[in-house]
Amino acid sequence: MGVKFFEDEKLFKLDTPLSTYAISIVYEEKLIAHTYYGKRIGWSGLNYLLGGDNNQTMKLASFREKGSVLDRLPMEYPTSGLGDFRESGVEIYAPYADTENSATDGNSGNRSVNPSANSGNYGFMPSYISHKIYRGKPKLLGLPATFAGEGDCETLEIECEDTLLNINLTLVYNVFNNLDVITRHVKIKNNSQKSVYLKKVMSACADLPNNNFEMLRLSGSWARERSISRVPIGCGHTGASSLRGESSHQSHPFFALVSRGASQDTGEVYGFHLVYSGNFSAMAELTQFDRVRAVIGINPYNFSWELAPSGEFTSPEAVLTYSSEGLGKMTRTLHDLYRNHLVRGKYKNAKRPVLINNWEGTYFNFNTEKLLDIARESAKLGIEMLVLDDGWFGKRGDDNSSLGDWFVNTEKLPQGLNYLVSEINKLGMKFGIWMEPEMVSPNSDLYRAHPDWAFQIPGRAPTLSRNQMVLDLSRRDVIEYVYGCISSVLKSANIEYLKWDMNRPLTDVFSGITKNQGEIYHRYMLGVYELQERLITDFPNLLLENCSGGGGRFDPGMLHYGPQFWCSDDTDAIERLKIQEGTALIYPLSTIGAHVSDCPNHIVGRVTPFETRGIVALAGTFGYELDVTKLSESDKAEIPKQIEAYHKYNELVRGGDYYRVASYSENKMYDCYMCVAKDKSEALVTFVNVLARPGGGKVRIKLKGLDENSMYQDVNSTQAYSGAALMYGGLDADCGWGDFKAQLIHIKAV
Numbered sequence: 001m002g003v004k005f006f007e008d009e010k011l012f013k014l015d016t017p018l019s020t021y022a023i024s025i026v027y028e029e030k031l032i033a034h035t036y037y038g039k040r041i042g043w044s045g046l047n048y049l050l051g052g053d054n055n056q057t058m059k060l061a062s063f064r065e066k067g068s069v070l071d072r073l074p075m076e077y078p079t080s081g082l083g084d085f086r087e088s089g090v091e092i093y094a095p096y097a098d099t100e101n102s103a104t105d106g107n108s109g110n111r112s113v114n115p116s117a118n119s120g121n122y123g124f125m126p127s128y129i130s131h132k133i134y135r136g137k138p139k140l141l142g143l144p145a146t147f148a149g150e151g152d153c154e155t156l157e158i159e160c161e162d163t164l165l166n167i168n169l170t171l172v173y174n175v176f177n178n179l180d181v182i183t184r185h186v187k188i189k190n191n192s193q194k195s196v197y198l199k200k201v202m203s204a205c206a207d208l209p210n211n212n213f214e215m216l217r218l219s220g221s222w223a224r225e226r227s228i229s230r231v232p233i234g235c236g237h238t239g240a241s242s243l244r245g246e247s248s249h250q251s252h253p254f255f256a257l258v259s260r261g262a263s264q265d266t267g268e269v270y271g272f273h274l275v276y277s278g279n280f281s282a283m284a285e286l287t288q289f290d291r292v293r294a295v296i297g298i299n300p301y302n303f304s305w306e307l308a309p310s311g312e313f314t315s316p317e318a319v320l321t322y323s324s325e326g327l328g329k330m331t332r333t334l335h336d337l338y339r340n341h342l343v344r345g346k347y348k349n350a351k352r353p354v355l356i357n358n359w360e361g362t363y364f365n366f367n368t369e370k371l372l373d374i375a376r377e378s379a380k381l382g383i384e385m386l387v388l389d390d391g392w393f394g395k396r397g398d399d400n401s402s403l404g405d406w407f408v409n410t411e412k413l414p415q416g417l418n419y420l421v422s423e424i425n426k427l428g429m430k431f432g433i434w435m436e437p438e439m440v441s442p443n444s445d446l447y448r449a450h451p452d453w454a455f456q457i458p459g460r461a462p463t464l465s466r467n468q469m470v471l472d473l474s475r476r477d478v479i480e481y482v483y484g485c486i487s488s489v490l491k492s493a494n495i496e497y498l499k500w501d502m503n504r505p506l507t508d509v510f511s512g513i514t515k516n517q518g519e520i521y522h523r524y525m526l527g528v529y530e531l532q533e534r535l536i537t538d539f540p541n542l543l544l545e546n547c548s549g550g551g552g553r554f555d556p557g558m559l560h561y562g563p564q565f566w567c568s569d570d571t572d573a574i575e576r577l578k579i580q581e582g583t584a585l586i587y588p589l590s591t592i593g594a595h596v597s598d599c600p601n602h603i604v605g606r607v608t609p610f611e612t613r614g615i616v617a618l619a620g621t622f623g624y625e626l627d628v629t630k631l632s633e634s635d636k637a638e639i640p641k642q643i644e645a646y647h648k649y650n651e652l653v654r655g656g657d658y659y660r661v662a663s664y665s666e667n668k669m670y671d672c673y674m675c676v677a678k679d680k681s682e683a684l685v686t687f688v689n690v691l692a693r694p695g696g697g698k699v700r701i702k703l704k705g706l707d708e709n710s711m712y713q714d715v716n717s718t719q720a721y722s723g724a725a726l727m728y729g730g731l732d733a734d735c736g737w738g739d740f741k742a743q744l745i746h747i748k749a750v
């Protein structure tokens with residue numbers, strides 16, 4: 001396991017338990033080539049896989065067709081404009097040559113061109129100069145990233161240099177010992193005397209032989225987040241991207257290249273995931289030589305980062321994972337990675353309080369008495385925390401005003417927050433609150449005082465969305481103001497949870513105090529990350545749930561700060577089957593905000609059994625999103641039973657291995673998934689039959705992940721089965737009578 005350098009072969013070999021990644025230094029120019037990524041190989045003679053480019057000594061410059069070589073060579077971090085016409089990893093614009101540096105790039109062989117006349121070009125060709133290998137994993141300054149101790153991971157840094165521009169590029173690889181994961185990022189340092197502009201900086205690139213690949217993406221819309229789709233990779237580009245200033249509802253900073261027909265349990269899967277929450281680009285290009293080049297990183301749209309002399313830029317981190325055992329293996333790898341090496345804080349491995357959020361119950365229409373009524377009733381039923389959502393501040397009676405005015409709305413809460421919270425605490429319940437710190441309403445005291453703090457282009461009417469604007473978090477004064485607001489709200493009462501919302505994309509991105517507008521999208525994200533880092537440092541006991549109009553910024557970046565994310569505004573149990581399936585494909589259930597809400601459902605108007613809503617919400621953080629005082633007695637009577645189930649199963653749900661058994665999105669009939677204890681001693685099977693069918697009383701489901709030699713007993717009966725029988729023969733799940741019927745099957749090894 002770990003990283004090895006084979007001097008003779010000039011080859012780096014990065015091994016995880018079941019995968020190998022190989023990188024070679026080729027040609028006299030010492031370019032960094034991508035040699036192999038796939039199933040584990042215990043042998044270092046892999047350079048032959050480079051075909052004609054298996055060459056360490058020849059001078060690239062001596063090729064009559066140097067361009068063809070550059071356009072064919074599989075690269076670790078490709079540049080463009082010098083012969084490689086495929087998707088690039090990096091583009092650097094040097095407006096002026098560094099006249100103090102009179103070197104050539106060493107392979108031009110042509111010193112008749114005066115380098116000082118070399119102004120205004122994009123040429124960049126980094127060559128290997130050195131490398132280091134060490135245990136552990138460094139932090140990425142100002143950026144979210146996975147973390148690992150010295151025993152968990154080895155790091156390889158390959159140092160390259162473009163001697164003409166005097167720019168250094170460091171390719172960083174972190175190789176996990178116990179997970180089939182390699183994380184990557186790059187650092188670019190300007191050692192010249194003049195500024196250069198980074199126009200494109202991808203976090204990772206992989207250049208793979210095409211294996212009849214399909215691209216699996218997670219795309220959607222508001223209330224339809226992360227729906228799984230697959231398309232064959234054709235010639236040219238296939239990808240996913242966001243220009244919304246957030247990872248977005250519509251797209252997701254993830255894709256997997258999967259061999260055609262790969263299933264949950266079979267086939268090759270290469271997963272690429274970006275630990276970033278802003279504009280991203282994730283592209284695969286099928287090239288003329290039947291190779292697929294995949295890149296992932298910050299979207300180059302409106303990106304132009306000035307790298308001043310001595311300046312260094314660090315890209316976000318990309319997560320790469322390989323599975324030769326289908327999608328399920330990728331899922332479980334990512335779940336373990338994110339649970340153990342991304343999410344932090346007090347709630348990392350802890351059960352979350354069962355909460356009730358008043359949003360769908362009251363929307364903006366509440367006051368102290370109403371909230372206390374809900375709290376009293378909730379406390380009796382076993383609910384542990386009340387979360388006060390939108391509308392408690394400024395003069396907010398609807399969504400047309402007051403964002404930015406983070407002081408208590410005294411019309412609704414005349415005795416203030418502290419009174420409300422202490423009354424709720426007296427009931428034995430915790431209290432949480434909603435804020436949308438990144439936003440400002442044009443109708444707010446904040447906007448009237450500081451219109452220049454909101455993004456808008458001088459002379460142009462700004463594009464409002466939900467009648468609100470986005471604060472310019474690239475500015476220090478705005479960051480300080482926003483942090484002051486958040487911390488004074490949190491200090492004003494015993495607030496133990498914060499729902500941090502973000503309800504619109506970025507538009508009109510213009511900052512009044514900088515000359516370089518091409519940095520603002522990224523600086524905005526750095527501002528958000530800084531705010532959240534300060535927040536969790538100053539309030540270590542706070543449970544932070546991020547949200548963005550539901551799941552519009554549910555990404556690994558945000559999970560580094562808050563251990564959970566509100567998955568979707570669509571709380572309908574049947575819609576949630578699809579949304580949670582797509583989300584759980586790459587995120588652990590412990591991060592998925594899921595609540596039982598009222599019917600008819602506020603988004604789709606569907607009526608589903610209360611029991612089913614509870615069962616579906618158990619595959620997440622669990623809570624309620626309704627006015628409990630208005631529930632029928634029979635629904636109310638279900639709540640203590642659901643909460644009991646939550647306490648009983650949450651350990652298994654949070655910490656177990658997730659197996660997708662059947663998909664309602666695919667079969668259009670029923671959904672089935674399992675959480676299996678790591679030691680295979682127990683499992684919880686969730687089965688939801690969507691529409692009842694005549695004669696369809698039972699469905700045989702083949703369980704997964706069990707120990708085939710153990711005997712398992714259904715906890716609710718005396719019947720025992722062998723693990724092998726349950727997996728290869730299956731189990732009959734009862735479809736029930738009526739639509740939308742769900743059941744839990746809990747089995748334990750005996």
Ligand code: GLA
Nearest residue numbers: 359389390547548549550569
């Ligand atoms: C977003 C969130 C909801 C709720 C509302 C409040 O839509 O996703 O859960 O907080 O904002 O305005």
